[in-house]
Amino acid sequence: MHKKIASVRDVLLKKDLDAILIGKPENRRYISSFTGTTGFVIITKDEAIFITDFRYMQQAQKECKLFKIIETSRYEPLTNILNELNIGRLGVEEEFFTYGHALDLQEKLKNLSLVALEGALTKIRSIKSKEEIEYITTAASIADKAFAYILDFLKPGAIEEDIALELEFFMRKQGASGVSFNFIVASGERSSLPHGTASNKIIEAGDFVTLDFGCIYEGYCSDMTRTMVVGEASTKQKEIYSIVLQAQKTALDAVKPGITGKDLDSIARSIIEEAGYGDNFGHGLGHGVGLEVHELPHVNIIGDIPMEPGMVITIEPGIYIPGFGGVRIEDLVVVTENGYKVLSKTSKELIEIKI
Structure with missing residues (x-):
């Protein structure tokens, strides 16, 4: 203090x-x-x-x-x-x-x-203390547990709003004091909405389902996104997912002290653009996270502040195709002296939910 x-x-x-x-x-x-x-x-x-x-x-x-x-x-x-x-x-x-x-x-x-x-x-x-990082790590751990829990609910006939409520209830039972933001639960064509908050849409076989959620622990936020397919993924779904995953992993591996948010954004964006989907990635790569779920440093085209150890950011590229669906993959990351540490432990490989 x-x-x-x-x-x-x-x-x-x-x-x-x-x-x-x-x-x-x-x-x-x-x-x-x-x-x-x-x-x-x-x-x-x-x-x-x-x-x-x-x-x-x-x-x-x-x-x-x-x-x-x-x-x-x-x-x-x-x-x-x-x-x-x-x-x-x-x-x-x-x-x-x-x-x-x-x-x-x-x-x-x-x-x-x-x-x-x-x-x-x-x-x-924007530069977190050891104690602050511990709080954010706990919030991220609660979100990981919630994701593992919610998979059993993702099936044809489930309603997006019910999924959001179940996620919140579970995280509060795990010690969260609240949610970081209104959860995004977007299935099928709605998954092309980057901020498609949970609706009364019914999940159907073959849908992409994007879950973007987080919780608050001791005042500090977590934030993660995973996209799944209910049933067997189509060739195009696999293609889109693979491109986003490559962009996410490549940008993530570039996180280190000294690099700017706009540099990280450019790394991910170039991969998506080279694959022909540049017009379908219309938001920034990420943002800082702490007492607010969106705070400094910027991880986008205006992010000119060099990363420093102790900064906590998200890396979340996406591709959104109207009338088809979309994919976003987001990790919560702390910048370290030598690079980075991923706080989101949930696997990023494509999950095809058996039905």
Whole structure:
């Protein structure tokens, strides 16, 4: 925790700020360890303050060990606190701090100058500690167990929404506190939808079935995707699957410190393009994962941040053919000093579910 506060103070010094105001839940939890839903953090050169209302005072006193806890309500007392601290230049999370918040603060604090942090806190969070990686590893392990469990449910007559519910129930029974996102359960022609969340469609023999899911453990997310065939795969299904698997494995083997997300994206994309399916791979190769299921570093054409040990990313190429179906294969990966470690342990070889 000392290191986390120190890292925020480094941002404060670099941007010549008097204080940084943190309200985004993931950033707030990362800095303070607070797991509740209401609160603000103020970091100055000399103080670390946590502000919340009556409902969370006991929780904050227990969780936010290194912080001065102040009870307040809504925004009026927040302006009072900032005024008492004599804050001139205040760093704010532009992706979270609303226009209304800004107007309110500047109306009440005429000498206050708001400065965008430009994602600095998210950048700090992109490199995970050993403890954070352990939490993500556990979340990935729960997802692996859930995949093995759900295979028996994937058969003709099953409904996509039922599969999603069964996955969530199983993972919660295994210790997950929630789901990372709305699960993608897309079968048949719907598997050509990259974000085909579970519907009332009935799974049929011969369908591709894409499962993209993950869970939350101690606040940290997992994310994995596997695509199966219900019954015997056709020649074209095998072809598409083989291309995606080759792209996924080739990009995965290139993961190491120093390589950028756009370089990894290019490696996978070139394989799919050479096979003639470039127009059918319309999303980025992956993304960072942590307290949010989508966070830095970018693993796509705008990913210009070099990979560093401790970053956790996904590698998930896909091919999506309208009217036919699609394939995506996704692993959760931690960048190591010498390369990478795959956290998703489920096999990536094509599964043809016997019916």
